[in-house]
Amino acid sequence: MDIARRWASTLADTKGVSLHPDVLEDVLLDVARESRAQAERAREAAVRRFTALYSASPIGIALADPGGVIVEANAALGRILGRSAESLRGIPIPSLGSADRDINSLRLGVRELVEHTLPHYRERMRLEHVDGPLWVHATLAPLPGDHEGRVYPVLMVEDINELHLLQETLRHQNLHDPLTGLPNASQFSAKLEAAVSAGEDQVALVYLDIDGFKVVNDGLGYEVGNQVLRGVAHKLTSVFHEHDAFVARLTGDGFAVLLHGRFTATEVVNLVQHAFDELAEPMYVDGHGVGVSASAGIVVRPAADTHREVLRAAEITLHRAKEAGKAQWVLHDPELDARSRTRYRIGAVLAGALENGEFELLYQPTVKLADPSELAAVNAGLRWNHPEFGELDSEEFYPLAETTGMTVPLGRWLLAEALAATARWRERFGDRAPEVCVRLPNRLAIDPDLVLLVKEQLDRHNLPGQALRLCTDGPSVLDPRGEVMDSLAVLAELGATMVLTVSGTADLELIPSHQLPVRHVILSGAVVDALAEHDDEVASRHLRHLIERGRELGLRIGAEGVRNREHAARLHRLGVLAARGPFVTEAATGDAIDELIAQHAR
CATH class of the missing domain: 3.20.20.450 (EAL domain)
Structure with missing residues (x-):
């Protein structure tokens, strides 16, 4: 009303205007009322659109006050966390985290939004679900308040738990042998490289090859052969469990063991001999008592060489063991290794x-x-x-x-x-x-x-x-x-x-x-x-x-x-x-x- 009266007085003093100020005031008030009605309709439409989007969104959304306490949450967030949306009101956003790391990440995100006005804060984390931790993509974004400088944090949550589990499954498959569950050659190589690059203590690398495994596959069938390989993997992991032991399956009937720490060559040889004794004990598969023998190349040295040198030494030593008649171990000898390398080079x-x-x-x-x-x-x-x-x-x-x-x-x-x-x-x-x-x-x-x-x-x-x-x-x-x-x-x-x-x-x-x-x-x-x-x-x-x-x-x-x-x-x-x-x-x-x-x- 005051605005309309002021503009009416101004226009009445303008040359060429013949309307009385009271009439102008009424005209301006009509314009103002119509404009306000249009604005109200636009605002209500925007609110309805936001409310519809907020309610129907498959992404979980929580609106919080400037302190990060949730004042409203949509149904999707309730479904994602396995609870009702109403029960989330009054809960600080950081308390949704599953572990200390997740809680601290959310707390940091809220603080960064408020103090530094970041456009958004996004991280992969775990939130607490009624059935346990749940992997999500959590995004924190600021909503401007009704006063300049005031920010209302908004939390948006995408459920990626199944995707995460799938990724973990694929990652496991990429790094593990599907038959025995042991780490595969790729993971073993990375583990060996890490152990050698640490440059502390000693490393021992044992390459084992099952002798004549083709006899088992051809004589009893591949299914029996696969079960025997699983049995071999189990026996090796039961024997090699000290010195940060890492057992892997490298090829069809080839296995490797990495030991890291303080030990002597005699200790490693004793473990290998124990493994040989265990492998010789029959494994009963479909009524067949199957015992296997193995050849092994053993390398024991300070963790100073490159992992490629250690691998090559183990391979050559295993070849020497098999050439010597199989069913035995051979300890790496640098002199013989040099001669063997020359032979293989030839x-x-x-x-x-x-x-x-x-x-x-x-x-x-x-x-x-x-x-x-x-x-x-x-x-x-x-x-x-x-x-x-x-x-x-x-x-x-x-x-x-x-x-x-x-x-x-x-x-x-x-x-x-x-x-x-x-x-x-x-x-x-x-x-x-x-x-x-x-x-x-x-x-x-x-x-x-x-x-x-x-x-x-x-x-x-x-x-x-x-x-x-x-x-x-x-x-x-x-x-x-x-x-x-x-x-x-x-x-x-x-x-x-x-x-x-x-x-x-x-x-x-x-x-x-x-x-x-x-x-x-x-x-x-x-x-x-x-x-x-x-x-x-x-x-x-x-x-x-x-x-x-x-x-x-x-x-x-x-x-x-x-x-x-x-x-x-x-x-x-x-x-x-x-x-x-x-x-x-x-x-x-x-x-x-x-x-x-x-x-x-x-």
Whole structure:
């Protein structure tokens, strides 16, 4: 009214206005009333919209006074916290927190809003639910008051408990093995890195591999195998529970244990032996009493090296344990570790060395003992001219080739190059050219494509089968992975001469028992070495028995590893017909063997 009267008086004094002030006052009051009515309607509409949003929102909302005490809460907040909205009135916002950390976070948020007028304060936390802690996203925002500088805190709550549980489940799955529940390789690596980087006390790393676990899976089924793995995990965690022990499953049947603290290598070894004893105790699964053995590599050292160095040391030590015969532990030895690393470094580059032409044939002539000037055959082997380690004989790299899958490529190259050399000799010396004898690596001997490979190479060099002798041994013949006996029979039909290396009667008896098409045998090992220095009655009797049995089978008897002429003479007296070894010459390559063949041919 006062405002309308003042403006009416002002307008009445304005030039051109002819209305009486009282009339103007009424006009202005009508305008004011209409404006106020519109404002009231707009305010009421805004309140209704806010109230509808506030009431229907799935987000829990609590309105508080400037001190942070709740004066109103919507139904959604009540549902989220498992209580009625009315029961939340009069409760300070911070008291909704579940733990001290959550309470302090809410208290800090309210204070920051009031004192520093932040636009909002948001944090992931737990609020107290009637059934226990509940994970939420809590947001505190300020509502301006009716006086400048006054702020009313508003709490908005999003229920993320199921999302949090899902995230925790996924996190657990990412860091744990689903079968055994143990930490997986990723979590183990992080734990090891943390333990090593701490740089205090000692760390012990035990790598365990279950021996022959494939037997359990293939023999009893994967479900039994899985239960056995769970049993192994349980036994390991029950044995290793001191020194901040951390047990993990790294691969299918590979486990690791990390110990951290103060201990001796003997203590760790005793724990590993205890674990071995526990694993050997049968676990009964579906009526089957299954006991397993394990191989273990043990590294005990101050927590000073990088975690990668510790891991590598454990892996190499485990390899040594398995190579030594399995079912045993091996303690890390820095000297042996250095040698093993060199060996594995050699094995890792075999493929590149073959492609880069670093291999060459190494020949060893076999002579007739009745006339050592006459060649019986030339044995072809491999030598690696390593750019760093120099000349490496086959004994130094063939075991590694077996591990890396390079045995067959090396054997194929050996066969191809040996037959190429044979073709060259036959062209130069005609009938005086010697046969070439190739010792088949075990993996090549059992290869199903062996016959095709030999035939292809013979045809390629236009050679008859008689130009080739193929030598194998007892373990290759009996290897269940291949059909060696069938391959030998077909190769014999092609004309190739089959040679068997024997070290005793058992090997010799493979020939009649399996009807092997073998025409020559090569005595090897202790049966030959026993007569290297002098006549030995027992060794001579044993060897004579072997030779007599060989003659009964219609075999020609040779020997390898003959050291000198006296050694050769003793063997010849007992019935050995041909031999090779240092008494003839050291192994020769390229031009040297060509010259030797030329001399014998003359």
